Amino acid sequence: MTVIDGHATVGRNRDVELSAEALVESMDRLGIDVALVSPPEPFLPLRNREGNELVAAAAAASGGRLLQYAVASPWLGEDAVEELRRARDGGARALKLDPALQGFDLHDGLAGPLIEFAGASGWPVYVRTGTPPHALPLQLAWLANRHPGTAFVMGKSGATDFSADGPTALASAPNLLADSAHVEWPTRLARLEPSTVGPRVVFTTDAPFADPELELARVLEAGLDGAVRDAVLGGTLAARLGL
8 A cells, every 4th residue: 555645845834844855754754655745835825836846856856755736826817827737747746725825715716727727637636724714614615516527635624723614514525535634523534434434535744734643643543444544545645646
């Protein structure tokens, strides 16, 4: 089984920093085979190309251990789609959106062209949730239903104040996946409803915003049966990524 970390961030953020080399060292220590990595916070609303090139270089140097999230500000319209196209040609495998940092509402349609590009490219879309009033789990479920052919990852699963809405959001959109990081409800539901929820939870460390060892333990100690545990730790994302 290939263990896949569905979301980590490399580079310097506002309060924390993680180099690609340190991330790979942590992966080696914990037995994580592959990680999907995002550019750091400053490059999500601005300087998208610089952020995408930073992550592309890290991925290229990793020997296949790191896979690239592409980012582009929805406000840039066709230029944003063109940046995603360029990133895809450079090896990007998924789209990351952060409504709070990028300044848009999940209901306003601004990100529609980017999501359509991701869907046509076979990319999953990671959306960070939990920030009111415009980046909430139920809003993401509505968006996922607007794009039924695209897989969405509910980043941080509503943590912290809106995690209670996560299970309802997950039940409302069959193409929505829950992120295991920061909160207990995704792994708890995967244990209680293994056939329905188990294949829809994906493991992430969300490093460096969370402790990778603790986030891995959250999955390993959740009491999941073998098939569900394997799906959470990588099987579900591997299928979405064509690995």
